[in-house]
Amino acid sequence: MSGEPPSQRDMRMSDADRESVLARLNTAVSEGRLTMAEFEERVDGVLASRTFGDVEPFVADLPSTAAAVPAIAATDVVELRGHAGQIRRVGRWAVPRKLVVKSKAGTVKLDFRNAVFSHRVLELELATQAGTTVLVVPRGATVDLDRLVTSGGMTFCRVPSLPEPGSTAPHIVISGSSAAGTVIVRRPYRLGRWSW
Incomplete structure (x- = not known):
């Protein structure tokens, strides 16, 4: 086992990290980017994810966090x-x-x-x-x-x-x-x- 630190993708997510991703999905469904069925499926996937790599497929086709900030503020x-x-x-x-x-x-x-x-x-x-x-x-x-x-x-x-x-x-x-x-x-x- 090497002494190198894990990459970002292999790092385990905290509860706060998951909440941030859920907020991103919430914004996406409110903007019409996701259907309710897609939203529910992705929420279940995010809640079951352990690492940042696990959660990537659920947000890969959504705007980046930086781009989503104004929308989050508008729908908060x-x-x-x-x-x-x-x-x-x-x-x-x-x-x-x-x-x-x-x-x-x-x-x-x-x-x-x-x-x-x-x-x-x-x-x-x-x-x-x-x-x-x-x-x-x-x-x-x-x-x-x-x-x-x-x-x-x-x-x-x-x-x-x-x-x-x-x-x-x-x-x-x-x-x-x-x-x-x-x-x-x-x-x-x-x-x-x-x-x-």
Whole structure:
């Protein structure tokens, strides 16, 4: 065995390295460079990759990191709006670094169980009025509601607010306001009962 250091391609990736590649894929799908099927296939491949060489095939036909920087900045924050209707995200969907949700007299359901997080921490800013907001989070996820202001409504959360030391599970920080409405943060249902 030689004493030469491994090449870049043979070096093992860190969690931060994988997150960077996932952010690149997230940008590519938002720009229309990848279909959702291609995006899902590549995300699975990146998550299973060990080295930089393993991950190359999944980004070889995409713009370089330097070229992608402006696009990442432009799609880093996603805003969803609704009025007397429904905002809904379920199944496998790409979660940005920051998500802004504005809803009046409507319902919001964000199901994160199968969502793809490009960043471990999600900043979720609410501006909801006279409606119900439901967040379904995967096992191990934590949710911080300390920055959310509620008036004339109710907040119901039985999900831990602080992650365990060394945890890699998603952490959602909720801020903004909820007026005359209800915010519910829960685990998935199991056999007709709460799963916590």
